[in-house]
Amino acid sequence: MYGCAFSAFRFEAKGAMRAALESAENLELSLQTELSQEEQALTRPRRCHDHQEAQGPGNDDLKEMLESNKDSHKLEAMKRIVGLIAKGKNASELFPAVVKNVANKNIELKKLVYVYLVRYAEEQQDLALLSISTFQRALKDPNQLIRASALRVLSSIRVPIIVPIMMLAIKESACDILDPDQKEQLIEVIEKLLKDKSTVVVIEEEDEWEGGGGGGGEMEEVVLEGGRWRPCTRCKIEMRGEEEGGGEGEERRGVYLVAGSVVMAFEEVCPDRIDLIHKNYRKLCNLLVDVEEWGQVVIMSMLTRYARTQFTSPWKEGALLDENNEKAFYDSDSEEKKDQTEEEEDQPYVMDPDHRLLLRNTKPLLQSRNTAVVMAVAQLYWHLAPTHEVSAVTKSLVRLLRSHREVQYVVLQNIATMSIQRKGMFEPFMKSFYVRSTDATHIKTLKLEILTNLANEANISTILREFQTYVKSQDKAFAAATIQAIGRCATDISEVTDTCLNGLVLLLSNPDETVVAESVVVIKKLLQTQPTQHSDIIKHMAKLFDKITVAMARASILWLMGEYCERVPKIAPDVLRKMAKSFTAEEDIVKLQVVNLAAKLYLTNSKQTKLLTQYILNLGKYDQNYDIRDRTRFIRQLIVPNEKSGALSKYARRILLAPKPAPLLQSAFKDRDRFQLGTLSHSLNTKASGYQELSDWPAVAPDQSVRNVEGRVLNIVAFVGPLSPTSLVYPLVHPLVHPLVHPLVHPLVHPLVHPLVHPWSTPWSTPWSTPWFTPWSTPGSPPGSPLVHPLVHPLVHPLVYPLVYPLVYPLVYPLVYPLVHPLVYPLVYPLVHPLVSPPGPPLVYPLVHPLVHPLVHPWSTPWSTPGPPPGSPPGPPPGSPPGPPPGSPPGSPPGPPPGLPPGPPPGLPPGPPPGPPPGPPPGLPPGPPPGPPPGPPPGSTPWFTPWSTPWFTPWSTPWSTPWSTPWSTPWSTPWSTPWFTPWSPLFTPGPPVTLVKESGAPTVGKAKPSKSSKSEDKFYSDSEGEPEDDNQGSKDGSGSSGDSSSSEGSDSEEESSDESGQSDKSDSSDSDGDQKKNKNKINTKSKAKSKPADSESEEKNSGPVPSSSSEDGSSSSEASSSSSEAESDTDQKNTSSSKSKPKVQAQPKKEVSLLDLDDGKGLSGRYLFPRQPYLYGATMVHLQLTLTNGSDRPLEEIHVGDRSPANLPVHCFNTIDRLEPQASVTVSMGIDFNDSTQAAIFQLCTKEDAFSVSVQPAMGELLLPTSLTQQDFEKERGQLLGMNETSASVAVAADHCSSAAALKKQVLSVANLGEVLTGSNDVHRFAGRTVSSGALVLLTVEQRDTPPVATLTVHTDKTVMASVLLKDLKQALTHPLHHRLASPSPDAHTHDACYNGLQGRKERASGDTSSVPPFSIPLQ
Amino acid sequence: MINSLFLINHSGDVFLEKHWKSVIGRSVCDYFFEAKEKAGEPENVPPVLRTPHHYLISIYRDKLFFLSVIQAEAPPLFVIEFLHRDYFGECSETVIKDNVVTVYELLEEMLDNGFPLATESNILKELIRPPTVLRTMVNTLTGTSNVGEKLPTGQLSAIPWRRSGVKYTNNEAYFDVIEEIDAIVDKSGTTVCAEIQGVIEACIKLSGMPDLTLSFMNPRLLDDVSFHPCVRYKRWESERVLSFIPPDGNFTLMSYHVSAQNLVAIPVYVKQSISFFESGSAGRLDLTAGPKQTMGKTVEGLVITIHMPKAVLSTSLTATQGSHTYDPTTKVLVWDIGKLNPQKLPNLRGSLSLQVGAPKPEDNPSLNIALKIQQLAISGLKVNRLDMFGEKYTPFKGVKYLTKAGKFQVRT
Secondary structure: OHHHHHHHHHHHHHHHHOOOOHHHHHHHHHHHHHHHHHHHHHHHHHHHEEEEEHHHHHHHHHHHHOOOOOHHHHHHHHHHHHHHHOOOOOOOOOOHHHHHHHOOOOHHHHHHHHHHHHHHOOOHHHHHOOOOOHHHHHHOOHHHHHHHHHHHHHHOOOOOHHHHHHHHHHHHHHHHHHOOOHHHHHHHHHHHHHHHHHHHHHHHHHHHHHHOOOHHHHHHHHHHHHHHHHHHHHHHHHHHHHHHOOOOOOHHHHHHHHHHHHHHHHHHHOOOHHOHHHHOOOOOHHHHHHHHHHHHHHHHHHHHHHHHHHHHHHHHOOOOOOOOHHHHHHOOOOOOHHHHHHHHHHHOOOOOOHHHHHHHHHHHHHHOOOOOOOOOHHHHHHHHHHHHHHHHHHHHHHOOOOOOHHHHHHHHHHHHHEEEEHHHHHHHHHHHHHOOOOOHHHHHHHHHHHHHOOOOOOOOHHHHHHHHHHHHOOOOOHHHHHHHHHHHHHHHHHHHHHHHHHHHHOOOOOOOOOHHHHHHHHHHHHHHOOOOHHHHHHHHHHHHHHHOOOOOHHHHHHHHHOOOOOOOOOOOOOOOOHHHHHHHOHHHHHHHHHHHHHHHHHHHHHHHHHHHHHHHHHHHHHOOHHHHHHHHHHHHHHHHOOOOOOOOHHHHHHHHHHOOOOOOOOOOOOHHHOOOOHHHHHHHOOOOOOOOOOOOOOOOOOOOOOOOOOOHHHHHOOOOOOHHHHHHHHHHHHHHHHHHHHHHHHHHHHHHHHHOOOOOOHHHHHHHHHHHHHHHHHOOOOOHHHHHHHHHHHHHHHHHHHHHHHHHHHHHHHHHHHHHHHHHHHHHHHHHHHHHHOHHHHHHHHHHHHHHHHHOOOOOHHHHOOOOOOOOOOOOOOOOOOOOOOOOOOOOOOOOOHHHOOOOOOOOOOOOOOOOOOOOOOOOOOOOHHHOOOOOOOHHHHHHHHHHHHHHHHHHHHHHHHOOOHHHHHHHHOOOOOOOHHHHHHHOOOOOOOOOOOOOOOOHHHHHHHHHHOOHHHHHHHHHHHOOHHHHHHHHHHHHHHHHHOEEEHHHHHHHHHHHHHHHHHHOOOHHHHHHHHHHHHHHOOOOOOHHHHHHHHHHHHOOOOOOOOHHHHHHHHHHHHHHHHHHHHHHHHHHOOOOOOOOOOOOOEEEEEOOOOOOOOOOEEEEEEEOOOOOOOOOOOEEEEEEEEEOOOOOEEEEEEEEOOOOOOOOOOOOEEOOOOOEEEEEEEEEEOOOOEEEEEEEEOOOEEEEEEEEOHHHHEEOOOOOHHHHHHHHHOOHHHHHHEEEEEEOOOOOOOHHHHHHHHHHHHOOEEEOOOOOEEEEEEEEEEEEOEEEEEEEEEEEEEOEEEEHHHOOOOHHHHHHHHHHHHHHOOOHHHHHHOOOOOOOOOOHHHHHHHHHHHHHHHHHHHHHOOOOOOOO | EEEEEEEEEOOOOOEEEEEEEOOOHHHHHHHHHHHHHOOOHHHHHHOEEEOOOOOEEEEEEEEEEEEEEEEOOHHHHHHHHHHHHHOOOOOOOOHHHHHHHHHHHHHHHHOOEEEEEOOOOHHHHHHHOOOOOHHEEEEEEOOOOOOOOOOOHHHHHHOOOOOOOOOOOOOOEEEEEEEEEEEEOOOOOEEEEEEEEEEEEEEEOOOOOOOOEEOOOOHHHHHEEEEEEOHHHHHHHOOOEEEOOOOEEEEEEEEEEEOOOOOOOOOOOEEEEEEEEOOOOOEEEEEEEEEEOOOOOOOEEEEEEEEOOOEEEEEEEEEEOOOEEEOOOOEEEEEEEOOOOOOOOOEEEEEEEEOOOOOOOOOOOOOOEEEEOOOOOOOOOOOEEEEEEOOOOOEEEEEEEEEEEEEEEOOO
C-alpha cells in the first residue's frame, strides 16, 4: 500500500512539475533517484545565502543521506535537519528532498518528516500541495498517530484552495464518530478531532490575515460552515459521551479530553456566539472537574463571560462594590424611583440554579495543582459569586504565592486589584505579603502595593513597622516605593498622618539620595493635601535643613518654604538669609529654588527681604549656569516693578503664588478592575488583542429554558411514559392505600432514597409530600384499590418519585400549595380525616415515628422531644390544643416547650433558601386539627403536618439566611462545660461568678464557699454574703486593702470635695443617699484613703442605671462586690509579692451597655473595664460584665459563644447555670484586643438564644500602668523617637487647668497610665504598657498656664494607638467639666475618683521609687 | 495561545525555537533583551511584556529563559504554568542541545496549535520514549525507534496519568512528607510571621492498577491543600483521606498549608550582631546559632547565607564550626555549619572590610537560613496508614518525614 502511495505521489509530483517553475526544478532533482554532479552544482546557487557558509557542505550531505536507500541514513539526516530547524536555521531548500520521504514506512522517520513539513509547509505551499494526495492517503493510515499528524500537516499548509479537501477530511473524521461499532476507531477519531479543532482555527486565522484578498468569499463560507460544523460536532461528541454513559469510561474520557480544545476553538473563532453555549452549559459545568486541566482554564474563562450575560447580579444588596454608588443613587433620586427600586429589592434575589451549578462545580478546582486553574476559579468567583462567597478563593490564591516567581507576579497583580475593593478578603493573610529581602524587585513592589491596600486603622501600626524595615532596604528602588506607600497610608488613614510625616521628615537625613528625594516628594504631597498642618513640619524641615546635604532634598525644602512662606513668616526670611550666604556654594537646582524663594518672599514680605532678594538676584545674574542667569533675569523683570516691565508684574503674585493642586496618591491598581482578572490584559493593564470584554449583569435574566437540553427532557418523558398507566391508576388507588402503606413503607424507604435524591432539601421534602397527596384525593377513592397499591406503590414510588419529584415539585408546589392548601385543608381535613384514616396506622405510626423521625430529620431532634409526645395517640383534647390556636401567626411554632426560643424575629424576611417552598401560608393550621377527632386519634397524616410544617419553616428561614455559620455550634457546646465549672471558684480563683439575687431573695450560694476558703477573701465574701450592707463591705475593703498599701492623708480635703461633687452627679441613681452615707463614712472613718475604696464608691456612682429601681441596688452592690472581689484577688497577690512593687491602679470607668433588655429577650448586660490586670491572660484586658435577667423566666446556661474574628482570644467566664428572673450576676472575662480599638464581637448565649454583642474598648483601657523613674522614662523616650513620636497641643478647658492635679486627673480618666514623678509642676509624665503586646506607651504633658495650652506627646511604637490616644486626650482636655458631664462621654463620672486614686498612687510611688524596678508591671 | 517558544541561555543566545502557528522572527526577542538589560538581574525581568504586535511571557529557570510569544489574549498563568512544568527532569542547555530532536518532538506533541494537548509525562514518555543509553544502543542495533507506535493507552483512559501494564518485581510505595518553614524573624528574635508549607512526594513502584488510600492521624491540621489530579477530592472532603490511583514513579501527591492557628515552632535561633563603623571603613560580624524548638531532633545542614551590602569588599572571619566563604562579586557570605551541636554552639566572628570612602551601609543585611531536620514534620502531621486495593500482592510501604527551612529569614 505504501509503495503504491509513493508511486502515486511521484506521479502527481511529476505532473505538477511543469506548472511550478522554480520549485518544480528542485522537485525534479530530488525525485531523481540518482543525482548527477551537474545538477547538484546547478542547485547550489539557489541556496539561501544566510546559512550557506555555515552549512553548505552539510546540506549536500543531508541531501545525499535523504536520497540514500538506508532508513538509518535518512533518519540521521532528518534528525540533523530538525536540529537545524530547532536552532532557527533555514532548512527550507531541503524541502523537496524531505518531502518525498513522507511516504516512508519507518514511523520515526515519517514523524520527523511531518515535523519538518509542519514548519515549512506554509512557506513552500506549492510544493506541499503536490503531496496532498499522500496526506489524504495518510489520513486513512491504520496508525492513529500518523493520521493525526497528517491532518496536522495538512492544516499547516494554510492555503485557501485546499480548504475543501480539509473540510472533507474533517467531515470524514467527524462522521467516524457516529459509527458506534468501531470503538477503537472512535477513540482514534476523537484524537483526530483534537487536531481538527485547530485546523479550523487555522483556517479562520488564515482568513483574518488575508483579509479580503485571495479567495475571500470562499473563506467566509468555510468559516461559516466551520462555525456550523463545530457546535454540531461538539454536540455529537458530547451526546455520544452521554449515551455511552458512565459504563464506558473511555469514551467519556475522550469527551473530557476534547472539551477543552473545543472551547478553545470556540473562543478563537466565534467568542461572541453566546447562543451556541446554551445547550452545552450544564454539560460543561458537570464535566468541568474531569476535563484536563488546560481545558478547565479555557472553559471557566468562557463560562465566566457566559454567566455574566445570562444571570442577574448576585450582588443585589450592593454590599460590596457599589455601596457608595447606590447610596448616592438613593439620595439623589426622586421618590418615584425610590419606590421602584424598593419594589425591585423587595423581591428577594434567588440565584439561578444554573448559576449555582457553575459556582458549585468550580469550587473543588481550587484544590488543583495547576496555578492557572486556581486563578481561573478565583476570577470566576470574583466576577460571578455573591459577595460573601468570594472569600472562598482567598486561601488558594495565597497558596499560589508559594509557587514560582512568575506565578507570584501574576497572582500578586490580581490580588492587588482585588484587595483594593475588598480589603477584608486578604486582611487575615496580611503576613503572607511581608517582603523578604530575597524577593525580586517587582514582587516586592507588588507586595508593598497590597500591604498598602490592606492598611486600615487596626493594622496600620503593624504595617508601618514593616515599612520601617523596608525603608532601610538595600534595594533603593524598593525603599523609594516604600516611602510612596507610607505617603499613601498617611493620606488614607488620617490617624497616622502625623506619625508618617514625622517619620518621613526623619528620612530626610538619610544618606541615600533616592530615599531623600522620595521622602521630600511625598512630604510635599502630604503637605499639599493637608493645608492646616504646614507650619510645624516646615519649621521642622527648616531645622533639619542645615544637616541635609542632598541637593534634591534641599531644593525641595526651599520650594516648600517659598510655597508656604506666609505660614512660616519668621523662619522663611531667615532661611533665605542663610542661603544668601551660601548661595555660591550650592548646586544648581538649589540655586534655582533659592531664587524662587527669594521671589516669593519678596512678594509676600518685601519689607524684610527686599535687600536679600536683590542680593540673591545679583548673585544669580553672574552665575556660571545660564539657567540660573535666565531665571534670575526673568524673576527680576517679573517682581521688581520698573517702567520697562509690562503688564506681567501686576500679576506676579498670582503667577508665583498660584495655588498648586495637590497630587493624588492612589494605587496604581485602581482602575485595573476594568479587565477580567487573570487575563493578559489585566496583567499588562492595556487591552490585549482578542480580549473579550466582560459584560455587565443583565437587569433581567434572559430566558432560562434555553439551557434545557431537549434530549434530556425527552429522556425524562420517555422514562415517565411507560409508567403512565400507573399514573392513571394512581389517583384512584393511592388515597386509600396510602395511609395504610405509607407510614410503613415510607419511613423505611425514604431515609434510604431520600438523601440520595435530595442533597439539600432533606428536611423539607418529606413532611410536605405526604399530606399533599393524601388528604386531597381521599374523598374519591374507590374501595377496591387498597389491594393494588401496596403492591405497586413501593415498587414504583421509589423509582419514579426521585426522578419526577425534584423536577416538578419545586416548580409546582410553591405556587399551588399556598393558594389551595389553606383554603381547602381546614375545611376538608376535619371532615374527611376521621372517616378515611383507618384505625390501623395510628397505632403503628406513633411507634415508628419517634424512632425514625430523629434519623430522618436530624435538625428537628432538639425540639421534637419536648413537644407533645408523639407517643400519646389520643392527642390533645379538643379544647386545649398543644399548639397555638389556628389563628396564630405562622412565624411562631406551636406550643414552644419551655426553654424554646420564641421563634425567629418576626421582622425577618422569609427569604426562602433555594429549593424549599416558602414559609407556611398564613392560616395553615399549626397545631393538630381544631376539630375534635372523634374515635380514632389523629392518624399518620395529621402528625406529619402539624409537626413538620411549623417546625421547619419558621426555623429554616432565619437560620439559613442571616447567620449561616455561627449557629450550628452554640447548640452543641453548652453541654460540655456547665456541669462542673461553676464550682471552680472554690478551688481556683477563676473568673468569679457571683450570683446576686435581688434584695430579699435568697442568695445563690454558689460563690459562698469562697467565704470560708481563705482569710484574705474576707472582704470578698462579706460583700458577697450581705450585698445590702455596702458600708460594712466597703469598710472592710478599705481596711483590708489599706493594709497592703501605704496610706495617705494629705489629700483628704480635696477628696471630700470631690466626693460631694460626685454624689451630686449621681443623683439619678436611687441609692444615692445610701452611697453618700457610705462615702462619708469612708471619708470620715478611714483617713487611710485607699484605692479600692475609691474604686468601689466610684463604681457605685458610675454604676448602671437600670430601668427598674428594684434592680438598682443589686446592680450597684454587685458592681462593688465584684470590684472588691477583684481587689481582694490583687491584694492577695500583693501581700505575697514584695512590698516594693507599687500598687498602680487606675479607676474603672462607667459601665457601658452591652445588650439591651429588648434585644436580649430579657437578658441585659453591661460592662466596664475595672482596669485591673487580668489574671488568666497577661495579654488580655479585664472586662467586667454585669448580666441581668429582666425577663420573667429564668435564663439558663449563659455563656460566651462564637466570636468574631473566630480566633479572637477570649478568656470566657464560666457558664452561668441559671439566672433567676430579675437577678443579676457579675462576671469577669478577659479579651485580648491585640492593642486595637477594634470591637470584639462575641455571642452571649443562653440555653436557647444567642445574642451578638460587641465590646468597643477605648484606647486608654488597653493600657496598664507602669511605674518608671524619671531617668528611665527619659531613657525609654530616647529610644522612641521619629515615627514613634506623636504630639499635639491642645487648649485646655478652664476646669482642668486650675491645678496640675486636675489636669493629671483628667488624663488618667482617659488612659490607664501610671504617673512618673517629676520635679516640675508643668511637665507631667505618664507611663504604661499596652496590655496585649506590652509595648511601652509614654505620655508627656507640658502645661502652660497662659494661654491654657497643654502639649501632649505620646511615645510608643504603636503609632495608631498613639494617635487615637491623643485624640481621646485632646477631647477630654478641651471639653469643660460641666459640658462633659452632659455628654455621654464614657468617662464622665470617673475623673474624681481617678484623681483620688492618683493621689494615693502618687504617695505610694514616692515612697517606693528607690526600690522600684524600672519596668515592672504590677501583678505579673 | 502559545505561538512560539524560544529558549535563551544565560548569555542571551537563542538556542532553540519552536513555532506552533506561523513562524515569528527571532527579532521579537530583542524586546525581551531590552527588558532584561533594564532589569539587571535575571530574576527582575518582568514575566509579562508587551511588544507592538506580540506579547512575551517568559520564565527563568535553571539559568535559562523560556520565552513564549503569544499573539492574543490568554491567561498569563496558563502560559507560565505550562512552561514551568517539569517534563524532562533536569533541563540545562547542554541536556537540551544533546537531545534536541527529542525535545522538538516533545514540544510538537505537547502543544497543538499552541494549546496544551498532552502534558502528562507518562503519556509523553510513551509517545516519545526518553533516550537512555541502553535504548540508544538497542536502537542502533535493531533499527527500532523512539517513537511510540501506538497511541498511549493512558491518554484516553479514565486515568490518563497512569500507563497500563506496569510491572515491578519489588512493589514499593514511598512517601516523603516534607515541610518547609517560611518565617521572618526580626532583630530581637521575635517571629514576625511564620507558616508551614508541606508537600507529600510519592515514589510509587507498584504493578498493575493499585488503588491506594493514605490516611493521617491528624488531618485537621491541614488547612489548605492542593492535589495531584489523581486524588479523589470527594473522599478527601468527606473522610479526610487521600484516595488515589497513583501515577507510576515519582510525583507530588499533595501540597498543603498548615492552618495559621497552630503556632509554628522555630527550630533555630541566630544571635547576630553586624555593625559597620562610621569611620575606618570596617565592620564587625558576630553570629551564633543555636537550637530553639527542635522537638529533640538534630538540626542538620544548617547554612546561613548573607547578602552583604555592596560596599563590603572582603571578610576576615573565623568560625568555630563549619566553613565559610565570601564571594566578593556577588557579595554573598555563606556559612555552612552542618550539624548543630547544642553543647557547643557554632560561632562566626570577625571583621568586614569596606570600600574606602563609601558611605556606611545603613541597613544590616538579613540572614537567610537553610536547615534540615530528619524524621520530623514540624507541624506534627503523621501518616496513619496506607491501604491498597485492587491488587493482590503486598507492597512495601515507607514514610519519611523531613523538615526544611523554606524562606527563612532573620532580619538584623
